Amino acid sequence: MTKPKICIQFCFYTSPFFLLLFSHATSQLSDQEQAVLLKLKQHWQNPQSLSHWTPSNTSHCSWPEITCTKGFITELSLTDKNINGTVPPFICDLKNLTVLDLSYNYMNSSGFPRALYSCSNLQHLDLSQNYFSGTVPEDIHRMAQLRQLNLGANSFSGNIPASIGQLTELRSLQLFQVPFTGSFPPEIGNLSNLERLELAYMSRITTTLPSEFTKLKKLKYLWVAGSSLVGEIPDTIGEMAALEHLDLSTNNLSGKIPSGLFMLKNLSIVYLHINKLSGEIPLAVEALNIDVVDLSENNLTGTIPDDFGRLTKLTGLALFSNQLSGKIPDSIGRLPSLINLKLFGNSFSGTLSPDFGRYSMLEEFQVASNRLTGQLPQHLGDNGRLTGVVAFDNNLSGELPKSLGSCNHLKILNVKNNRFSGSVPSGVWTLSNLSNLLLSNNSFTGELPERLSLNLSRLEMSHNRFSGKIPAGVSSWQNLVHLDASNNLLDGTIPLELTALPHLSTLFLNQNRLSGSLPSNIISWKSLNMLNLGQNAISGQIPEGFCYLPRLTDLDLSENQLSGEIPPKLGLLKLTSLNLSSNHLTGSIPSEFENGAYASSFLNNPRLCANKPSPNIAECNSKNQNSSKTSSKLLAWIIGVPAAFLGLVVSFLVIRIYRKRMHALDLAWKLTSFQRLNFTKFDILSGLTENNLIGCGGSGKVYRVSINPSHDFVAVKRIWSDKKPEQKLEKEFLAEVKILSSIRHSNIVKLLCYISSDNSKLLVYEYLENRSLDLWLNRKSRATTVSGSVHNDILDWPQRLKIAVGAAKGLSYMHHDCSPPIVHRDLKSSNILLDSEFNAKIADFGVAKMLMKEGESTTMSAVVGSYGYIAPEYAHTRRVSEKSDVYSFGVILLELTTGRKACDGDEHTSLAEWAWRHFQEGGPLVDALDDEVKENRYLDEMCCVFKLGIICTGTLPSTRPSMKEVLKILLRWNQPLVFGQQNTASNHERVLENGDAITVTSPN
Structure with a gap:
């Protein structure tokens, strides 16, 4: 009995020693782990996001990216940390590491980082949203302990290795948005524990859905959208008993929907939209837990099965853009959980159930077309x-x-093109969230209201029977952007109060009974882009104020009783459409309109004349002969003065005036440089002549000035002149100087210097030979002087994609790499300049805004921007954020892919709205593309960029990607080896199809 006692005593006295020894070992291991972390930071070149990783007495386990278990690192989460570089082998010196998340960074390597094979305890690996390239190795099955593997949104190539089917512990496999080739390996069907499988958006894979996948009996989530699937959905899909979420949308699947699909009792989500599925919707419905059914944009025929009325948990039903017919079952209207109903674009007939809205919290009700x-x-x-x-x-x-x-909560009410009658319910006009009210082509009656919703930006009420006067209360319609009240019975005069709407860009009052003269004070219509007052009885003269509306491009005053002369300065506007026909105008037309583009603009004005011969307008009389003779005699008398005396006097005066002028210039002008200059301020000032004028904007003129004998050029923007500067223009000038002098990027125009005096400010930039993008995209402007010569060429698709990438780089730099971030606020194709190699550079920062913090919005005192490019939340609430620029950039992507202008979708519709409607109606995307550049080899890329433009112009800012995400997407499309990958776009595309965006911005 003594031996155990001795042992117990020995253990008792020696245990502190062992505890101390164990504690010391633990401390050493902890120090080693911290050393590994600091080594990782150094390997990745000390990113700012990890600046808090410093040696200290505080344990690294408290760092937010680190999770420790019993003092050892088990999880390392470095998502979205702006990390560049590779995955080093020593990362596996973290021996207890089970979770490694490196997603949403700029990490790269040629091939899968095989060094991770040494991380023997790794169970969760996320490398998604990076730039890894090369192949995934055939021996990836060596990482047999993995339970989750996410390689999505990278640039891996080659085939998906069949050995991935040997990772039998996997619960989640995510390979979405990777340009793999070949087909889906059927061995994936061996992953018996798999619960989540994501193989979406692999456009370089063309394959059927392997029937082996239906062996995945534990699979709950299957996402294979946008991966060029062909063939039929396997009949055995009805055997996947655990399946809850099925998304096979945006493929080329054909055949019938398997009848067993709706027998899956756990099924809650079904997305099969945008395929070529045909036949009727299966009748049998046992998936009573189903929450969302989206079978839209297929070739389905027949009727909606009555059994759908049994789906009491159904919240969303989308069957739009098919060939369905018959009556919409009344039982659908009684579904208690129904929130979103989208049945437009079919051939449904009969009446609607009177129970819609009575039993459920209905939010979206779309039954158009x-x-x-x-x-x-x-x-x-x-x-x-x-x-x-x-x-x-x-x-x-x-x-x-x-x-x-x-x-x-109503944001849009669109009942155009029906046979509605009576008055609009009074409460509708003032609904607090209403932004779009579209009533055209009905038989509505009543008068225009004194008050409208403060959020209403679009009001279309043409081709109805509205009558009465335009109310004085129209001045309260402050956020209205588009007003179409044409072809009604409105009478009286156009009130001065109508000109007080600061954001109004489109105004159509044609085909009414309006009379009286036009308001003389219309300068406040600064945002007006399109004005049509034709076919009324308006009299008096054309106000000179029209000449000072900088954004006006379309003006129609035809078929009225206007008289007097056309204001000469009207020719200074960049009008693409002008119609003053059938009036009583007199005098000569402005010289700027004496060309074929305006041949039909002045018809039926007998007393109008032109200085140049024209088929439709009489030539103005020549000047009086006697006056010419008198002038000739006077000129001869002047020349008769003794030449020598006159020459001496003139020489003396010229020298004296020149010296005084140079001295005055030196005192009056101050030059502030931001670069090393090879010119003087006198070189710039002497070049500000009308011959060098290349553009005009709302805040000044732009000149092309030669600065040396080699004919190097700079661009000079003159902000104001000849008067004391307005406060607004001075703010714009200071904003542009502050921003451009503080940033450096190859895709942002370089500000060389500025020159200022008491009444004039000059910004001197690098000159970009190919001018602005809009000159190349606008068909009417293609035959124009570019780079000093006449060009009739068009931009091919590779050039357009290159321009998109360049502009995205500049904008991404402003949003994500500047501190604080910079929002441009007036991004448009005319503010994207092109050098001799068609590299894009963002210009014109006069209204740019520095945000206090990335991701936050700022309320502006006024909305600035151009019609067609302005984000809806900016127009409605004046809140601006980076996502406002993303919207504008999305419009530019749509311009690049369609060849249309931002304000030119179709009649009275912006390009963004037209694109949304085209996508929503299910028309072939290729029909939307620019016929002059689309080729078979580019169609996939062009369609992808077109869809990205739609995603960027989502109505809700939260549905739009960041410019960092947009750039990632475009970079992948701009690299032939990884052609076809769609990256983050797919997630936003799902919002496009299923979220609020369609409701807020209707295609009509």
């Missing part, structure tokens, strides 16, 4: 949750439901 008759359901707005009612292009009649007048 069908053959529906009868009335809109009277209870549609009973629950007050509606955000959108889109019912245009039907045969609906009667009055609008009065319940709509109390739907304060």
Whole structure:
């Protein structure tokens, strides 16, 4: 018995020693782990995001990127840390590491980082949203302990290795948005523990959905959207008993929807939209837990099965853009959970169930472009949750439901092209969130309201029977951007109050009974882009104020009773469309309009004349002969003065004046440089002549000035002149100087210096030979002087993609690499300049804004920007953020892919709205592309960039990607080896198809 006692005593006295020894070993290992972290930081060149990784007494386990278990590092999460470089082998010196997340960075290597094979405990590996390239190795199955593997949104190439099917511990496999080739390996079907499988957006893979995948009995989430799937959906998909979420959208699947699909009792989400599926929707429905069904944009025929009325948990039903017909089952209207209903673009007929809105919290109700008759359901707005009612292009009649007048969440009401009558419910006009009200082509009656919703930006009410005067209260419609009240019975004069709308860009009042003279004070219409007052009885003269509307491009005053002369300065406007026909105008037309582009602009004005011969306008009389003779005699007398005496006097005066002028210039002008200059301020000032004028804008003129005998050029922007500067223009000048002098980037125009005096400010930039992007995209401007010679060429697709990438780089730098971030606020194709190699550079920072913090918005005192480019939240709320620029950039992407102008979608529709509608209606994307540049080899890329433009112009800022994400996407498309990858775009595309964006910005 003594031996155990001795042992116990020995252990008792020696245990502190062992504890101390263990504690010391633990401390050493902890120090080693911290050393590994600091070595990682150094390997990645000390990114700012890891500046807090410093040696200290504080344990590294407290660092936010680190998770420790019992004092040892088990998780390392470095997502979105702006890290560049490779994955070093010594990262596996963190022996207890089980989770490694390096997603959303700029990491790269040629091939999968095989060094990670040494991380023996690694179970969770996320390398997504990076720049890894090369192949995934065949022996990846050596990482047999992995439970989650995410390689999505990288540049890996080659085939998906079959050995991935040997990672039998995997619960989640994510390979989305990677340009793999070949086909999906059927061995993936051996991953018996797999619960989540993401193989979406692999456009270089063309394959069927392997039938072996249906062996994945534990699979809950299957996402294979946008991966060029062909063939039919396997019938055995009905055996995947655990399946909850199925997304096979945006593929080329054909055949019928398997009848067993809707028998899966755990199924809650079904996305099969944008395929070539045909036949009727399966009748049997046992998936009573189903939450969302999206079978839109296929070739489905037949009717909606009555069994859909049994889906009591259904919140969203999207069957739009098919060939479905028959009556919409009344039982659909009684579904208690229904929130979103999208059935537009079919051939549904009959009346709508009167129960829609009575039993559920309905938010979206979209039944446009069908053959529906009868009335809109009277209870549609009973629950007050509606955000959108889109019912245009039907045969609906009667009055609008009065319940709509109390739907304060309503953002869009579009009932165009029906047979509605009666008055609009009074509450509709002032709904607090209403932004789009479209009533055209009906038989509505009543008068225009004194007050409108403060958020209303678009009001279309043409081709109705609205009558009465335009109310004086129109001055309160402060956020209105687009007003079309043409072809009604409006009378009276155009009130001065209408000119007080600062954001109005489109105004159509043609084909009414308006009379009286035009308001003389219209200078406040600074945002006006299109004005049509034709076919009225307006009299008096054309106000000279039209000449000072800097954004006006389309003006129609035809078929009125206007008289007097055309203001000469009207020719200074860059009008693309002008119609002053059928009036009583007199005198000569401005010389700028004496060309073929305006040949039909002045018809039926007998007393108008032109200085140049024209088929439609009489030539103005020559000047009096006697006057010419008198002038000739006077000239001869002057020449008769003794030449020698006159020469001496003139020489003396010229020298004296020149010396005084140079001295005055030296005192009056101050030059501040930001670069090393090879010119003087006198070189610049002497070049500010009309012969060197190359452009005019709202804040000044731009000149092309030669600065040396070699004919090197600079661009000079003169902000104001001949008067004391206005406060607004001075702010713009100071903003541009502050921003451009503080940033350096190859895709932002270089500010060389500025020259200032008491009444004039000059900004001197590098000169870019190929001028601005809009000159190349605008068909009417293609035959123009560029780089000193006449060019009729068009930009091919590789050049356009190069320009998109360059502009995205500049904008991404402003948003993500400048501190504080910079928002441009007036991004448009005319502010993207091109050098001799067609490298893009962002210009014109006069209204740019520095934000206090990235991701935050700022409220501006006024909305600036150009029609077609302005983000809706900016126009409505004046809140500006980086996402406002993303919207404008999206419009530029749409211009590059379609060849259309930002304000030119179709009649009265912006390009962004037109693109949304084209996408939503399910028309072939290739039909939207610019016919002059689309070729078969570029179609996929062009379609991808077109869709990215749609995503960037999402109505909700939260649905738009950041410029960092946009740049990633474009860079991948700009690299032939990884052609076709769509990166983050797919996530935003899902918002495009399923979120609020479609409701807020209707295609019509």
